Amino acid sequence: MVEELKTFIAVVDNKSFTKAANSINISQPGVSLHIANLEKYFGTKLIERSNKQRTILITSTGKILYKRAKQILSLLNETKEELNNYTYSPSGTLKLGSSMTIGEFILPKILGDFIKEYPNVKIEVTIENTKHIYDKFKNYDIDVALIEGNVPLENYMLKNFYKDTMVVVSHSSFKYDKNIELNKFLSNQTWIHREEGSGTGENLNTFLNIENIYPKNIIILGSNYAIKQAVKNNLGITFISSLVVKDDVKNKDLKIIPTKTEYHRYFSYLCHKNNLSKVAELFIQKLNDL
Template sequence: MIIEALRVFVTVTEQSHFSRAADLLNISQPGVSLHIRNLENEVGAKLLHRSPKQVRLTEAGDMLYKTAKQILSLYEGTKQDIHRLQDKVTGTIQIGASFTIGEYVLPKRLAAFAAQYPLVEMQVTIGNTEEIVQAVRANELDLGLIEGEANAADLVITPYMKDEMILIAPAAHPLASAHFVDADMLQNEVWVLRESGSGTRAFSDQFTQDAQIVQKRSYVFNSSQSVKEAVISGLGIAMLSRWVVRRELESGEMGELRLNRDRFERSFSIIRHREGAATMASDVFVQKLLLASD
């Protein structure tokens, strides 16, 4: 990048030494030499007189040094202006989120975003994955945050964080005290499930199908909160995101059934309509989601 080459050139000039410039810029001395060589090729003139003890500017180098200082100053000022502009982002973002994300993950993200961009209004719709996908496809939402699959050609799908799915049981359940369980130990249990169309339900169904687990019977609820409360009450076992149950696991209100195998992971994804008109506010929100690490 020409800006980086100019920065290296100015630093070498002011330090009168390649190795001191390399130390200041935290790059190798060959890297400094490469930047200077590329810059000389770019302007078509020798910029520096090199000697073992010091570096001196040529006539062309002296001319470029003065201009380079101005360019770098303008560049840094422009970057600051852009950052200030981003801090003044305004508008409304229509966000859709599936239940696990909307109830347990998104609130913290919204609070952080609102603190940085107080002029942006956010309206959140919570539903299951299928409902959020359909709303984004109908252009009723600027973006959706889902935990299940979305195979639609008119959507742009971007995974943004991993989620761990775990098996849970009432605290008094015989399996809750087991160090590990296997699929055979889960046969003929009562299961508490999310409704069809839920990403959590799809993941749970795939697990029981792959493990060839036969359910004694099942109860269906249309929110993860209801499933969690049903498990705590002793109704049966379930598979939910660790985000949903981590406090209850810590308090001992329920137990985790650990399978002797790898962790169950899925991705949370951002979905946007391929032909939708993205706003600056929604673009910045998506950028912040992708940068978030926890």
Template sequence: MAIALKQLKVFVTVVQEGTITAAAERLFLSKPAVSMALSELEKQLGHKLFDRNNNRLIINEQGKRLLPLADELLARSRAIEQLFDHTGPVTGQLKIGSSDTVGNQITPFLLRDFRARCDHEEQSLHIANTTQICDKLNEFELDIGLVEGKVQAPDLAAEPWLDDEMIVVCHPEHPLTRVPALQLSDLEQSQWILREPGSGTREFFLNRIAPRLEHWQQAFELNTTEAIINCAAAGLGLTCLSRLAVAHAVNDQRLIQLELPLDMHRQYWLLYHREKYQSPLLKLFIEFCREWRLPNTQPSL
């Protein structure tokens, strides 16, 4: 049996893209070439690696057994190719995924410090919600995830990382800003501006605040934090966001924080696939993340 790296690359790309057409476009190959490479690999292994559902290919149990090994072989191949191309202590491409708040407010400073200490500049950053980051980790599209949502995925290792504080904010002229000694009961019947399903920020509201209210309404569902900030600043409702994310709008007096008698702290998480091959670069970055602390770069509220 002589399995080629090209076959493994086709296999991994099909897993990530879900269709022959999309994989062919990403690999700059024809669809017949991708189909043939995949068919030859399955023939050599003596097992089908996908279940066919219309035009989509869904990885089966045999494919899931192969995926981490294929990913490791491709990673080692890239490391060999790059071995003499760099003068720094580590080589390779690092693919990082961050959920919205972490990716916009924290990861840039993490990467700045990592580059300065480790002399490595080949990183990519993908920002999406927590669920989407987990999906890409499971498909080996990302090396590591830094997210704010609680994750329950058996194939992913989830380590507590940094702490965060959530706050409830609204337009400065909102009636609740004039309520003395505000209680959670004062938030009844309020309109809320929330992130989309799969977001750690939405999860925090639904788990920590919503169960304490008998009646509340969702005014808007938006997929970016800045859009939520602008809607709240326009007086369209309350919102619950990270203190880091909303600091600039509060300091500009576009929003005001509502002080509530409730623990609003939450945990950020460091994620990686349990079977992902950890190259020297990935091991170095994981250890750097474990030791790193956010510098005081944000204005206080």
């Protein structure tokens, strides 16, 4: 039917079967057959032909079909483009940088969904602390940076995409003396701390300052896993994302020490303005949908 409609439009536009045949590159008998098929399908005469004058006349119903045929073909073309855009699978390389907590607990699920939807995209991921990721981002070694700490505000786009909860965590056997003010009690503890440049470490410092806690001792370790293992081995307490210790608290290997105030922070993404690839745009859309 689509080819017949194209032929009919060509006949009307050219006002000739012969010219129509030449314009769409089919035989003149082919044109006649297409018109006959349409007239049979719609049950009406579409074109009156004069053999003597070798002219054609478009009937009233033919004029209606001509208008509708153009609309139908236009809609089909739009639909084809829409479907092509929908099914087209972008390709290329997406370079991501992620701070530790995001890289360990948020990014795997996002990437799993992203790769399923865009299987032709190659992903390169760097997971380090916030400072190192930010430095790589500034040097354009990373397309999109996922961070959990503060960075200098410069000429790039920064947007929050996830609200995280921070908690004080101890070994499951840890006992808190409620007769002592919390800040004084916690000041008398060994704290397990992340290295300088870490977003988690930055948040721990903020918490200690707000609560007026002055640790008796500090142990510095370079990863969430190392900190969690240190606390599980009763080496001290820490202030860390609830994502890191959720399962351990549930299994009663660790426990959360309640604080009067709930502490939250935001995970953010950075991208360079006016310099985003299509695959980076698609990934950011995933982040915005969280």
